[in-house]
Amino acid sequence: MANTEYLLNFKNKLEIDVSDNSSLEDVEDTNMEVLAAGISEITPAAEDNADATPYWDGEGFTDTEVTGKNITFAITGNRVFGDPAQDYVASKFLDIGDDLRTVTRWTDPKGNQVEAVATLTAIVPFGGAANAKQTFSFTLALNGKPVYKPADEAGNDNGGSGE
Numbered sequence: 808m809a810n811t812e813y814l815l816n817f818k819n820k821l822e823i824d825v826s827d828n829s830s831l832e833d834v835e836d837t838n839m840e841v842l843a844a845g846i847s848e849i850t851p852a853a854e855d856n857a858d859a860t861p862y863w864d865g866e867g868f869t870d871t872e873v874t875g876k877n878i879t880f881a882i883t884g885n886r887v888f889g890d891p892a893q894d895y896v897a898s899k900f901l902d903i904g905d906d907l908r909t910v911t912r913w914t915d916p917k918g919n920q921v922e923a924v925a926t927l928t929a930i931v932p933f934g935g936a937a938n939a940k941q942t943f944s945f946t947l948a949l950n951g952k953p954v955y956k957p958a959d960e961a962g963n964d965n966g967g968s969g970e
Contacts, residue, residue: 814916816849817843818915818916819849819913819914819915819916820841820843820912820913820914821841821842821849821880821882821911821912821913821947822839822840822841822842822892822911822912822913822914823839823840823842823892823895823896823909823910823911823912823925823947824838824839824840824909824910824911825838825839825840825891825892825895825909826838827906827909828909828910829905829908829909829910829924830910830924831910831922831923831924831954833910834910834912834922839910839912840890840891840892840895841892842882842892842893843892844887844890844892844893845884845885845886845887845890845893845943846882846883846884846943847883847884847885848881848882848883848884849880849881849882850880850881851878851879851880851881851913852878852879852880852881853876853877853878854876854877854878854879855873855875855876856873856874856875856876856877857871857872857873857874858871858872858874859871860872877948877949878923878948878949878953879946879947879948879949880911880913880946880947880949881944881946882944882945882946882947883942883943883944884942884943884944885940885941885942885943886932886933886940886941886942886943887943893943895909896927896930896932896943896945897930897932897933897943899927899930900930900932907926907927907928908924908925908926908927908950909924909925909926909927910922910923910924910925911923911924911925911947911949914961917958918958918961919955919956919957919958919961920955920956920958920961921953921954921955921956922953922954922956923949923950923951923952923953923954924949924950924951925947925948925949925950926947926948926950927945927946927947928945928946928947928948929944929945929946930944930945931943931944931945
C-alpha cells in the first residue's frame with residue numbers, strides 16, 4: 808500500500824494586508840495579518856470561463872478551452888473582536904469601490920505562495936441567534952492574475968501554519 812500523506816486544512820495560511828495597500832509592490836510582511844482566529848472554514852473556488860466550440864474535425868464533438876478564471880476564497884467563522892484581520896475586514900462593511908481592495912497571500916502546507924490583489928465582498932460583520940456567538944464571513948475575490956511563488960523562491964520550507 809502506498810504511503811499517502813493527508814494534510815490538515817489548518818496548515819494552509821491565508822493573510823490579508825490591513826494597511827489599505829492595493830498593490831503587490833507596496834506590501835510589507837508587517838502589514839499582513841493571518842486569517843485564523845475565529846475562522847472555522849475557508850473554501851477556495853475557481854469559476855472557469857470556458858469556450859466550448861465544436862469543430863468539423865471533431866465529428867460533432869466539442870473542444871473545451873478554459874479562457875479565464877474567477878478565483879475566490881469564502882471565509883466563515885465567529886467574530887473575534889481585537890483580531891487585526893477580522894477587525895480590518897469588519898471595518899470595511901460600509902465601503903464600496905477601491906476601498907474594498909487589499910492584498911492577500913495564501914501559503915500552502917508545503918510553503919508555496921500565491922499573492923494577489925483582492926476585493927473584499929459579501930462582508931457579514933456579525934449575526935446569528937441572540938444566544939449564540941456572533942457569526943463572521945466574507946469573500947476574497949482575486950483581481951487579475953495571481954503571482955505564484957514556489958516554496959524555494961518564497962523563502963519557505965513549509966510555510967503553512969501549525970508545523
